[in-house]
Amino acid sequence: xxxxxxxxxxxxxxxxxxxxxxxxxxxxxxxxxxxxxxxxxxxxxxxxxxxxxxxxxxxxxxxxxxxxxxxxxxxxxxxxxxxxxxxxxxxxxxxxxxxxxxxxxxxxxxxxxxxxxxxxxxxxxxxxxxxxxxxxxxxxx
Amino acid sequence: xxxxxxxxxxxxxxxxxxxxxxxxxxxxxxxxxxxxxxxxxxxxxxxxxxxxxxxxxxxxxxxxxxxxxxxxxxxxxxxxxxxxxxxxxxxxxxxxxxxxxxxxxxxxxxxxxxxxxxx
Numbered sequence: 701x702x703x704x705x706x707x708x709x710x711x712x713x714x715x716x717x718x719x720x721x722x723x724x725x726x727x728x729x730x731x732x733x734x735x736x737x738x739x740x741x742x743x744x745x746x747x748x749x750x751x752x753x754x755x756x757x758x759x760x761x762x763x764x765x766x767x768x769x770x771x772x773x774x775x776x777x778x779x780x781x782x783x784x785x786x787x788x789x790x791x792x793x794x795x796x797x798x799x800x801x802x803x804x805x806x807x808x809x810x811x812x813x814x815x816x817x818x819x820x821x822x823x824x825x826x827x828x829x830x831x832x833x834x835x836x837x838x839x840x841x
Numbered sequence: 842x843x844x845x846x847x848x849x850x851x852x853x854x855x856x857x858x859x860x861x862x863x864x865x866x867x868x869x870x871x872x873x874x875x876x877x878x879x880x881x882x883x884x885x886x887x888x889x890x891x892x893x894x895x896x897x898x899x900x901x902x903x904x905x906x907x908x909x910x911x912x913x914x915x916x917x918x919x920x921x922x923x924x925x926x927x928x929x930x931x932x933x934x935x936x937x938x939x940x941x942x943x944x945x946x947x948x949x950x951x952x953x954x955x956x957x958x959x960x
Contacts, residue, residue: 719930720937723923727945730918734911742907 712835713779714769721831724824725765731817732758732809747804753793754808760786764828773837780832787825790814794822843896846889847954853882854947861940864933871927871935879920879939882946886917903957912956916949 714722736754744751760782767779794813797804804811814821857878864871890913893903903909923942927935 715930716932716934717937719926719934720941723926723938723941726922727919727941730915734915738907738911 712771712837713776713831714771718768718831718835721827722765722769724820725761725768725828728809728817728821728824729758729761729765732761735809750804750808750811753789753810757786757789757793757809760789768828768831776832776836779828783825783828783832787829790821790825843889843892843957844954846885846892847950847957850882850885850889851947851950853878853885854943854950857882858940858943858947861936861943865936865940868933869936870931870933871924871939875939876924876928879924879943882943883917883920886913886946889913890917903953905956909953909956912949912953916946916953919945919949 712718732754736751736758739751739754764779764782764786767775767782790810790813793804793808793810797808797811807816809817809821813819857875860875860878861871864875893909893913897903897906919942923938927938927942930938
């Protein structure tokens with residue numbers, strides 16, 4: 701049954717453990733979007749860079765969630781890109797927030813490597829990359 | 842009034858979390874009875890929203906109203922979404938999905954407690 705993956709079958713990236721991964725990504729997509737929305741609408745002038753990065757992080761999580769939940773080669777490419785950007789983002793923003801705290805007077809999801817979120821934002825992209833590699837299509841012999 | 846309610850929601854979520862983790866460990870998928878459990882949590886969340894709304898109408902707001910209501914609405918949405926998402930998967934991972942959802946609601950309740958306590 702599993703050998704004949706029809707068009708209606710769910711994407712391999714959203715099956716099994718992938719179900720959990722997509723849910724966690726969805727939670728972060730909602731959390732980051734809500735946070736960025738509040739920051740951008742209410743106190744944009746307090747920390748433009750931090751809040752612009754919050755909005756960027758939110759967009760990355762949304763794209764990663766959707767592309768992991770969908771099937772197809774295109775979605776897989778998008779997912780690879782989104783999760784890689786996420787990894788670079790959390791490491792870069794995390795490092796900058798330690799060395800140049802003046803640039804980040806207000807916290808973002810990625811500040812201090814996601815400390816405010818139990819470091820899940822730091823672990824998530826590694827798990828995402830592992831999962832994409834784990835579920836990559838096998839060449840047929 | 843809000844504190845006992847929040848503690849109630851936390852305890853209900855903890856029970857649902859333990860139930861889901863137990864199923865995941867036993868390699869079982871989510872069953873319909875667990876979704877009834879999730880709807881009990883949802884009912885408690887609705888009562889919490891009503892009480893918070895009455896308190897806000899009386900002028901007793903949370904320190905950060907926008908964030909508080911954001912958490913409140915998000916907490917309400919998580920379990921129904923996770924239930925649909927979990928039920929499409931008939932393996933132990935559906936139980937893990939329910940467990941993660943319950944833990945997320947607990948985290949949101951904890952944050953709400955913090956924001957409200959500041960007021």
